[in-house]
Amino acid sequence: MPRKQVKQNVCPSCGEVAKDPYKTWQLIAPFPDKKMRITVTIFGMFKCPSCGKNFKGIVGKAKMGAEGVEI
Numbered sequence: 001m002p003r004k005q006v007k008q009n010v011c012p013s014c015g016e017v018a019k020d021p022y023k024t025w026q027l028i029a030p031f032p033d034k035k036m037r038i039t040v041t042i043f044g045m046f047k048c049p050s051c052g053k054n055f056k057g058i059v060g061k062a063k064m065g066a067e068g069v070e071i
Contacts, residue, residue, distance in 0.1 A: 013051050
């Protein structure tokens with residue numbers, strides 16, 4: 001099964017790509033998946049370099065289980 005393509009964090013107003021988030025936080029899924037892994041999603045706040053609008057986006061995801069960590 002092919003992996004999902006990583007989506008860049010694009011400004012919803014002008015379409016410019018934002019590079020690095022200025023703030024990040026983690027969200028831990030309350031229930032495990034079928035393989036008993038917990039999903040940790042890392043969100044970030046981005047500032048558009050061209051128009052200055054602030055927006056949220058996903059920085060990364062990790063699945064943690066007994067077998068190890070899958071990024």
